[in-house]
Amino acid sequence: MKNLLINDYNTGLDYDGIDGGRLAERLEAISKIGVLPTGGVSRPGFSQEEKLAKELVIGWMKEAGLTVETDAAGNVFGRLNGDDNSQSIASGSHVDTVPAGGNFDGVLGVLAALEVAEAWKVSGYTPKKSYEVVIFSDEEGARFSSGVFGSRSYMGFVDDELIASLKDNEGLNLEEVLEQYGSSLKEYKNIQQRDWTFFAEAHIEQGKLLEKNNLPVGIVNGIAGQAWLEVEFKGQAGHAGNTPMNDRQDALVAAGRFVSELENIPKIVSSTAVATVGKLAVSPNGANVIPESVKMIVDIRDIHEDTRDRLLELVTERAESIAKERNIGVTVSGTSRVKPVPVEEVYKQELHNILNDLNIEATELPSGAGHDSMNIGLELPVAMIFARSKDGISHNPKEWTSLNDCVMTVHVLKKFIEIQMNK
Amino acid sequence: MKNLLINDYNTGLDYDGIDGGRLAERLEAISKIGVLPTGGVSRPGFSQEEKLAKELVIGWMKEAGLTVETDAAGNVFGRLNGDDNSQSIASGSHVDTVPAGGNFDGVLGVLAALEVAEAWKVSGYTPKKSYEVVIFSDEEGARFSSGVFGSRSYMGFVDDELIASLKDNEGLNLEEVLEQYGSSLKEYKNIQQRDWTFFAEAHIEQGKLLEKNNLPVGIVNGIAGQAWLEVEFKGQAGHAGNTPMNDRQDALVAAGRFVSELENIPKIVSSTAVATVGKLAVSPNGANVIPESVKMIVDIRDIHEDTRDRLLELVTERAESIAKERNIGVTVSGTSRVKPVPVEEVYKQELHNILNDLNIEATELPSGAGHDSMNIGLELPVAMIFARSKDGISHNPKEWTSLNDCVMTVHVLKKFIEIQMNK
Numbered sequence: 001m002k003n004l005l006i007n008d009y010n011t012g013l014d015y016d017g018i019d020g021g022r023l024a025e026r027l028e029a030i031s032k033i034g035v036l037p038t039g040g041v042s043r044p045g046f047s048q049e050e051k052l053a054k055e056l057v058i059g060w061m062k063e064a065g066l067t068v069e070t071d072a073a074g075n076v077f078g079r080l081n082g083d084d085n086s087q088s089i090a091s092g093s094h095v096d097t098v099p100a101g102g103n104f105d106g107v108l109g110v111l112a113a114l115e116v117a118e119a120w121k122v123s124g125y126t127p128k129k130s131y132e133v134v135i136f137s138d139e140e141g142a143r144f145s146s147g148v149f150g151s152r153s154y155m156g157f158v159d160d161e162l163i164a165s166l167k168d169n170e171g172l173n174l175e176e177v178l179e180q181y182g183s184s185l186k187e188y189k190n191i192q193q194r195d196w197t198f199f200a201e202a203h204i205e206q207g208k209l210l211e212k213n214n215l216p217v218g219i220v221n222g223i224a225g226q227a228w229l230e231v232e233f234k235g236q237a238g239h240a241g242n243t244p245m246n247d248r249q250d251a252l253v254a255a256g257r258f259v260s261e262l263e264n265i266p267k268i269v270s271s272t273a274v275a276t277v278g279k280l281a282v283s284p285n286g287a288n289v290i291p292e293s294v295k296m297i298v299d300i301r302d303i304h305e306d307t308r309d310r311l312l313e314l315v316t317e318r319a320e321s322i323a324k325e326r327n328i329g330v331t332v333s334g335t336s337r338v339k340p341v342p343v344e345e346v347y348k349q350e351l352h353n354i355l356n357d358l359n360i361e362a363t364e365l366p367s368g369a370g371h372d373s374m375n376i377g378l379e380l381p382v383a384m385i386f387a388r389s390k391d392g393i394s395h396n397p398k399e400w401t402s403l404n405d406c407v408m409t410v411h412v413l414k415k416f417i418e419i420q421m422n423k
Numbered sequence: 424m425k426n427l428l429i430n431d432y433n434t435g436l437d438y439d440g441i442d443g444g445r446l447a448e449r450l451e452a453i454s455k456i457g458v459l460p461t462g463g464v465s466r467p468g469f470s471q472e473e474k475l476a477k478e479l480v481i482g483w484m485k486e487a488g489l490t491v492e493t494d495a496a497g498n499v500f501g502r503l504n505g506d507d508n509s510q511s512i513a514s515g516s517h518v519d520t521v522p523a524g525g526n527f528d529g530v531l532g533v534l535a536a537l538e539v540a541e542a543w544k545v546s547g548y549t550p551k552k553s554y555e556v557v558i559f560s561d562e563e564g565a566r567f568s569s570g571v572f573g574s575r576s577y578m579g580f581v582d583d584e585l586i587a588s589l590k591d592n593e594g595l596n597l598e599e600v601l602e603q604y605g606s607s608l609k610e611y612k613n614i615q616q617r618d619w620t621f622f623a624e625a626h627i628e629q630g631k632l633l634e635k636n637n638l639p640v641g642i643v644n645g646i647a648g649q650a651w652l653e654v655e656f657k658g659q660a661g662h663a664g665n666t667p668m669n670d671r672q673d674a675l676v677a678a679g680r681f682v683s684e685l686e687n688i689p690k691i692v693s694s695t696a697v698a699t700v701g702k703l704a705v706s707p708n709g710a711n712v713i714p715e716s717v718k719m720i721v722d723i724r725d726i727h728e729d730t731r732d733r734l735l736e737l738v739t740e741r742a743e744s745i746a747k748e749r750n751i752g753v754t755v756s757g758t759s760r761v762k763p764v765p766v767e768e769v770y771k772q773e774l775h776n777i778l779n780d781l782n783i784e785a786t787e788l789p790s791g792a793g794h795d796s797m798n799i800g801l802e803l804p805v806a807m808i809f810a811r812s813k814d815g816i817s818h819n820p821k822e823w824t825s826l827n828d829c830v831m832t833v834h835v836l837k838k839f840i841e842i843q844m845n846k
Contacts (some may be wrong), residue, residue: 205665206662206665207661207662207665207666208666208670209667209670212670224664226664226711228710238630238815239629239630239791239792239815239817240697240699240701240722240724240791241647241649241697241722241724241790241791241792241793242628242629242630242790242791242792242815243630243631243697243791243815244630244632244697245686245689245690245696245697245698247631247632247635248686250686250699252682252700252701252703253682253683253685253686254683255679255682256678256679256680256681256682256683256700257679257683258679259675259676259678259679260676260677260679260680260683262676263668263671263673263676266668267668273668274663274664274666274667274668275668276663276673276711276713277675277679277714278663278675278705278707278708278709278710278711278712278713278714279705279708279709279710280675280703280705280708282701282702282703284701285701285702285703286701286702287651287701287702287720287722288649288699288701288722289701290699290701291700291701297710299663299664299710299711301663301664367664367665368662368663368664368665368666369662369664369665370664392661392662392665392666394662
């Protein structure tokens with residue numbers, strides 16, 4: 001992978017202490033941990049592979065002069081003391097992957113944060129506040145089918161009820177997994193937040209917007225809060241041959257109209273809102289039986305809670321009005337609702353200025369996917385920077401971000417953190 | 424069941440030799456063969472239960488003075504010789520059922536045809552032409568998952584290729600099933616059509632139209648020919664959070680629009696045409712993944728081949744135009760196409776006159792489901808009469824037609840057959 005990264009690298013990006021070759025070597029080194037013969041890498045949360053990747057980064061942290069601590073959830077904190085060591089700015093991401101995942105999701109954010117410290121070391125810069133490079137455990141949630149688990153644990157959002165419900169694929173509970181990992185449930189329950197006042201995360205986009213606009217880096221204007229509605233239309237089954245068209249209560253015709261109208265609703269509330277039906281089941285699902293019921297999940301997201309919740313209302317109303325017009329039943333129930341985390345105006349403006357200075361068109365885009373920043377952002381200000389993803393592909397061995405784009409992301413992250421240091 | 428039938432019976436309907444009590448007793452007797460402890464009856468084609476039901480009817484046929492023959496497919500023919508024994512008029516249906524089926528589907532048509540002969544016996548009427556009461560085997564196709572099997576066999580429509588493909592649930596082929604039943608494949612391949620010039624079938628509606636119009640009996644204007652189109656919309660999968668609404672190729676949005684517009688297409692070609700999507704599958708069907716493909720079966724029927732085929736074209740065009748507008752792919756392929764059997768004007772007019780004389784509003788309705796008449800109708804003129812179905816329910820233990828409606832159906836069938844006898 002290193003050669004692939006280096007081949008088209010523009011060494012003109014090596015300035016201010018940032019070194020593309022070093023970043024390429026580190027991306028390469030981590031890409032070899034958990035590599036699968038069938039392609040891709042697998043480093044599930046709390047696995048030996050995730051631990052090896054963390055240990056590799058810990059070594060680099062120490063070489064860069066950082067003091068490393070871990071908490072009982074396996075989260076890693078590499079601290080560079082600033083002139084004022086009473087508070088700190090943090091940046092990082094994760095090194096675990098989905099099964100057969102790629103080499104940039106998470107890893108770029110960790111290495112970019114570390115590269116900022118490396119650059120400072122080269123240039124002899126000591127930040128005013130302290131700086132922490134962070135590796136969160138188990139962001140993908142592959143271990144317990146429970147996403148952003150390390151950052152949730154760090155923030156103290158994993159309560160006893162959730163702990164009791166956790167089981168991994170082998171039937172191990174959290175206590176057993178932690179003990180295998182070299183920690184304990186007692187320590188886990190005693191995890192303390194650190195002295196951060198701000199958290200920044202660099203991440204690959206996992207979408208195509210930057211690529212379509214030919215931009216290496218973009219400003220995340222918020223992390224969308226996902227909410228799921230379960231919508232079920234209930235009509236009446238009937239013989240597909242013996243029931244005249246004007247005497248039907250066809251649940252799928254209602255559902256079809258709902259799904260086809262759904263795409264026009266998000267823009268009513270905001271330009272960042274999205275609504276998707278990805279999962280749908282017809283019952284009884286016989287080719288010659290008029291569908292009695294159609295059940296689906298509507299995935300609804302926006303970066304602002306008010307618009308997201310307004311969208312939930314509008315979607316519910318639309319389902320109900322279609323059902324009423326067609327004289328069939330409908331039930332709409334919310335099955336999950338995550339709080340969106342918008343990025344404050346001041347951080348977006350700072351990033352605009354940085355990108356303008358770098359002659360990059362400043363473009364804002366929402367993060368539709370969840371990230372560790374989402375948990376931190378529930379209590380602290382956060383910001384995110386996205387690096388362009390080739391073809392928008394992620395969670396896949398084909399996931400790719402060019403070294404030029406990775407390094408540009410580091411430059412933006414470094415300048416942005418320096419602004420926070422000087423506040 | 425007999426008491427339930429008799430309870431609300433209007434004995435004023437017992438005239439012209441037709442006897443509601445006899446019909447109720449016979450419906451009752453057959454309903455006890457293959458009765459399930461969980462409700463309903465099960466008399467699959469070529470089963471012992473179907474055979475017992477046939478033998479019961481054969482006994483009644485003989486008592487009524489009919490000469491009984493069977494063919495190698497197990498079809499039963501009870502013949503009453505007429506003044507001219509060189510040709511015959513036939514009527515009947517079937518006594519097999521779907522698993523856990525009801526007591527009227529098929530059985531009513533057989534007993535109604537027999538009751539016509541009984542009535543003639545009482546009144547001393549000898550028809551001009553000969554008359555055959557028919558029981559077709561395995562109409563429901565439960566044995567080989569291949570419907571209207573007995574009448575297809577009778578007509579010679581089961582070719583060697585189809586024979587080679589037939590396997591029942593226990594893995595038996597047609598030869599083995601026939602031998603178990605007391606027949607042979609050699610005799611089966613030598614089945615000859617009889618001297619019929621016309622076939623009439625009484626059947627329960629299996630729909631709600633007569634009930635909604637408060638009518639005991641209706642005139643079938645044709646047996647719809649079913650055609651299936653497999654339609655697959657192919658878009659592009661994507662992250663439900665990271666793909667803006669205006670950059671999607673969502674196969675389900677296209678499919679939803681198609682399904683919701685489908686209901687308006689049949690009326691363009693005729694008042695009897697129907698189109699239904701009963702079976703639909705989304706892929707990959709993950710709640711947070713934009714659907715990549717949606718595959719469905721469109722069931723399309725009409726009683727005229729030209730309008731049915733025009734409907735197939737219109738539906739195909741609509742699928743293609745929606746895909747084109749939405750910039751996604753679509754494939755449409757025909758997977759089966761059965762010829763519709765319209766009923767000739769002269770028979771419908773005769774039935775109109777009969778119903779008018781009985782002070783019943785003459786209403787025509789299509790048969791959306793297939794029936795044995797469909798096979799006979801490919802070579803001979805046929806007609807069908809529907810009896811009102813309670814709540815339109817069929818293929819279900821709750822299937823019900825009142826004795827009044829059953830007897831009224833016999834009156835109509837008798838008068839109608841007498842008209843054919845005198846032509």
